[in-house]
Amino acid sequence: MTFPIISGPAERVFGVHRISPAATEMEVRARTRHWAEGGVGDAPVGVLGVPVDNATGYAVIAGAPPGHWSVTTELSLDVFGPIPTEGSDLVVSAALVHSNASTGFSEGEVVDAQGRTVARIRQRGLFVAGYPGQATSAAVPSAGPDPVDLGAFFGVVSNGSREPGAAEVDVTADLINPMRNLHGGVGLCLVEWMARESLQAVNGDGLRTTSIHVAYLRPVPLGATVRVATEVLHCGRSFGLVQVTVSLKNGKPVLVGRVTGGAA
Template identity: 35%
Template sequence: MTHPPGTARARAQTLDRFLEVARGGSAEAAFRVASLGRARPDELTGSMPATALRTGADGWPAVGGLGVLVDDVLGFAIIAAHPALAWSVSAEISIDVLGPLPREGELHVTARASQSSRGRGFASCEVRSDSGALVAMGRQHGRYVAGPAERPTTHVDARAGSRDAVQLSETLGLDEIPHGGSFALRLHDPRRWANALGNVHGGASLAASEATATHAAAPGNRALRTTSVAISYLRPAPVDAALTFRAQPIHRGRSVEVLEVVGSSGGRVCTHARVTRQSA
């Protein structure tokens, strides 16, 4: 995309300030997101250790663990595409898994925006292993909003209590709760996952949705693993009240499962996700 001449340096400085806000986030610290930055003027990059994904209840590396990194890199690609570098919030995010997620080494994400208007933007990304193998692809629809100059005071350290976590649900601080016959996990302290706007980080909501689906999947069926997650953000999830994720199976078969996961706070739906699990 092209921008007015003579503004490249000012744009780069502004984007660097935005990136600095994100780098100080507790969600980024918990998943050890690193190297958020620009590879080229039209590309945003980031990385994380594969071990920071944790595992799902099925024993496989958790696809939801990619949520924070993918959300950050896609979001900043959308920000960089706006002529005035407006802040953006996630409207939809999807992750499609193309190969086994590694259990060691680094995961590297590169994103580029392909559409930007006054109100909305769109970006896609690739997730690769250290060897260069393409393991996943992501996309995001974003909405432009007024952004913060610095992190909100609700920010707390999400690393506390998660350093020794094995499962993704432990990292997030999710607990199982009774929920009228369906399976539900509750995020009791969303403050740990506040983003720069003071709401629950979209990548954390994606992670919690995928973790809930994995826990709710057919018991003992370890032959299936998550192959795609698609989540819509219907309203900001507040950080001052518990957030509940309820999973409902849509289809259960030998080779494929599809689950719907609804995230709500105070009786109001905040997120709606569809998680597909297929045979390896």
């Protein structure tokens, strides 16, 4: 594996402190932490987005033609258990499953400190020529121990001044990937956060996110503003389904996600 390892502010916020090849896989270690929007001893599932995008994305890049990078076109998680918050490491590993001259596909899992599988993960990526930015050390300093408020991170006011599941977000330097576009893992976190908020507005805390699938339709550059809209397709006592559409101000969609919730 000869491609560079590149990290930025999003990795630090979401606890990523090591990105490295491990035999035939890519391995990412992310330190768990408290989140303002989480429950007791549990974090929002969307906070897995950045380490999962890192692991599955680099696994796809391993199958790219020489001198090529990859951009995420689809990212998915199937969740089996709560996301810890006590400061232990999650180990996110992924391996290349298939690639051709233009695309790649990877799969993997998220495992907690007790060896339990927290989620299964997968990504499709599209190869692009050239490497972005500058390589950094594989050791990435993580953010401090204080709880992170996702609303503040996204610059969204979480109060009665807006409708649940609707928001306007500016793509700042904290939210981008090495290509200076909205980070795929940050986009997944935004989708899950908005979907969960919509389900909670209908069903309180009765449903926990069980799966997320996000399709990335076009890049969102640094400085852009996006609008998030959610549609609750179903919300019962034991199952919910939400579609989330993230669009530019001109109405063009950039991300479309579907999030399911199951009985907590």
